[in-house]
Amino acid sequence: MGRLAVAAAVAAWAVPVAALVNSVVPDPYMDEIFHVPQAQRYCRGEFLVWDPMITTPPGLYYVSLAYLASLFPGAWAIKVAEAFDPLCTTALLRSTNVMMAMVCGVLVHDLLLCIKPGIGKRKATAYAIIVALYPVHWFFTFLYYTDVASLAAVLAMYLFCLKKRFWVSAMFGAISILFRQTNIIWMLFFAANGAITYVQDLPVSDYVSHKNSILTDKSSTEVLNRDNTASAPGLRRRRTNSSITQRRVVSGSTNLHISFIEEVLDISFKLWNSKSKVLLHFTPFAIVLVVFVAFIFWNGGIVLGAKEAHVVSPHFAQFLYFGLVSAAALLPLHFTPRRVSELFRGCAKNKTSSSLAMLVALGLSFVAVHFFSIAHPYLLADNRHYTFYIWRKVIQAHWMMKYILVPIYVYSWFSVIDILGKSQTRVWVLSFVFAVALVLMPAPLVEFRYYTIPLVIVVLNSPIIGNCRLLALGSAYTGADLFTLVMFLFKPFHWEHETGTQRFIW
Incomplete structure (x- = not known):
């Protein structure tokens, strides 16, 4: 129910505002002068034609093709190149990001429930709607830019990594790079912390010697029973102990606060002793990284076009x-x-x-x-x-x-x-x-x-922010959104076209 509420709330304001934007600003705006024509070339089947001013990969254009195919399945069945061309209007292409904004809201909702299980569905729903109203994200929901779809792919990668579905997470990592190349950094960030969480959740016996394992299991059981966190005999013990707690049990220390160096050594010890399992589960991330490095060497840099400006x-x-x-x-x-x-x-x-x-x-x-x-x-x-x-x-x-x-x-x-x-x-x-x-x-x-x-x-x-502060934050976001919309629709801008780019007169 929470997901549906988030999607409905985002659609409630995104659809009418998108219609207003398209009525007042029907032509491509800012960087849309590059993205919209490129997407329209893809609609005509011209996949080998590329605008040298575009710096990001074509992920958004492929998503738009799939989105339009879902809206007009008959056109897809007849003939793509001819039937899709008149459908790829600026308004319909922009609506791709309206759908992606709804997806982002749902993903934020699910991530909050995953990261903070005690938050509750009602609070997670409110938080997800507030995030959807964040002014920068909100503004680009109505334009044909790569940012909203890029955020959706990164959030999906994050969610599946937390759920330990690493192959699916790596797939979304690869998709996210097709929207924006710098998302490779976020893939490595999620993969690295996913690997750390993975080895911390392994049984202690997987990364200590057999002799120490017996002592550790006995000590761990005593500690768990004392803290009323152990399960009944015969049931598998919970594996929610932090690495700090496990290290304290093994060493016999009663100090709850370990240094940062000890924390790093603890993680390194576990990663090294569980390296075969880590490599097995996190190979898909390594594959994506190798392919990305090969792309950089082939392309001569990280950006595709307009390299002198980036x-x-x-x-x-x-x-x-x-x-x-x-x-x-x-x-x-x-x-x-x-x-x-x-x-x-x-x-x-x-x-x-x-x-x-x-x-x-x-x-x-x-x-x-x-x-x-x-x-x-x-x-x-x-x-x-x-x-x-x-x-x-x-x-x-x-x-x-x-x-x-x-x-x-x-x-x-x-x-x-x-x-x-x-x-x-x-x-x-x-x-x-x-x-x-x-x-x-x-x-x-x-x-x-x-x-x-x-x-x-x-x-x-x-x-988690309290209800009053959350309401104040949502009101501030809404006010900024309305101000941005008014400035966008009614403030006059003047510019000249100059060698395919725009030079603005101030």
């Missing part, structure tokens, strides 16, 4: 921007007096290490902002993006402004990491931060839509 650059400031955007997206969790005092109290408990970490973070952030803030030509020229106004009216308002924002960036990242650390292991949090860096730092263009996938992962793994 050169890999050390854009370290991009990493800082995401911290602020992700914290602002969950405003009730991060920017409240209670949260600020809670974070500083936590730092006060370990003054030396926390002060050192804070100083290092501030120092590196100032260096990143001063030397590695990139103003891409598209950012400076295109006044149809929020980032255009944020860059000119905020960051460039005064030469000191970009430095004034650094403490806010650092606070945001510290808060996000602290929040994630309450529900995930330190290895998981560190690997997530590393994955975000790999995805965002090489990108010279500042685009909020690049943040959508890691942002949704943060939302899924953050604590």
Whole structure:
């Protein structure tokens, strides 16, 4: 029932808004001037014709063909090349993302129930609807871009990895790369943490010697019985012990808090001693990775077209921007007096290490902002993006402004990491931060839509917000959505066509 409610709620606002957008903006808009004609070529059966300005693989176009075939099965049965051409209108192609937005909502609902079993279906439904209203994701639901379908594929990959259906997860990983190449990073992130969870759920006897196994089973049984978590005699014991608990039982230590190095060594020990099983179950991810590396060598880079405009650059400031955007997206969790005092109290408990970490973070952030803030030509020229106004009216308002924002960036990242650390292991949090860096730092263009996938992962793994705060967040999202829609439909933009691209007049 929860899935149906989410899909119905998303459709309730997506369908009429999509109709309004198509009536006011019937022609291809922004990057649609490249994607729509390319999809229409595929509708005519011209699969070998490619627009050199398109940087992403053709996954979205294949999904659109399948989607149109499901809507018009008779046209598919008659003759694809001729019958499909008049059906591939801009409006119908855009509706592909409306369907993908509904799929995203359902996947978020299922992921919440999987990650947080105690959340309840009603709360999971409300959360999924709120995520669907996130302004950046919401806006691109009505345009023919790759972002919504890319998010759907990544979320499906995440869900099946959590369910330990690794072959299906790897399949969706391959599909996600067909929408956006950087999704290879998220596939590796899910696969790595899936492997860690897999070995932690194995019986202790699978990665310790026979002698230690007898001692461990006996000790584990005593601990489980004492904690009232063991099952009745003859039934298989639960395998929900964390790696920390299992390591504590084996070593005989009573210390519940182990160091990060010990955690890494514990995981490495288990992975090494269960390597044959890990390789067997996670081979499909390795196959996808090998094929992707072969593609990079064949293509001469990660992007398909317009390589001169998407050169890999050390854009370290991009990493800082995401911290602020992700914290602002969950405003009730991060920017409240209670949260600020809670974070500083936590730092006060370990003054030396926390002060050192804070100083290092501030120092590196100032260096990143001063030397590695990139103003891409598209950012400076295109006044149809929020980032255009944020860059000119905020960051460039005064030469000191970009430095004034650094403490806010650092606070945001510290808060996000602290929040994630309450529900995930330190290895998981560190690997997530590393994955975000790999995805965002090489990108010279500042685009909020690049943040959508890691942002949704943060939302899924953050604590549950109370009903009042959730309602306030949903209201804020809705207000931002309506403002974006009004600006999109009624603000005049002027541009010139110049060598196949658009040069905007400000």
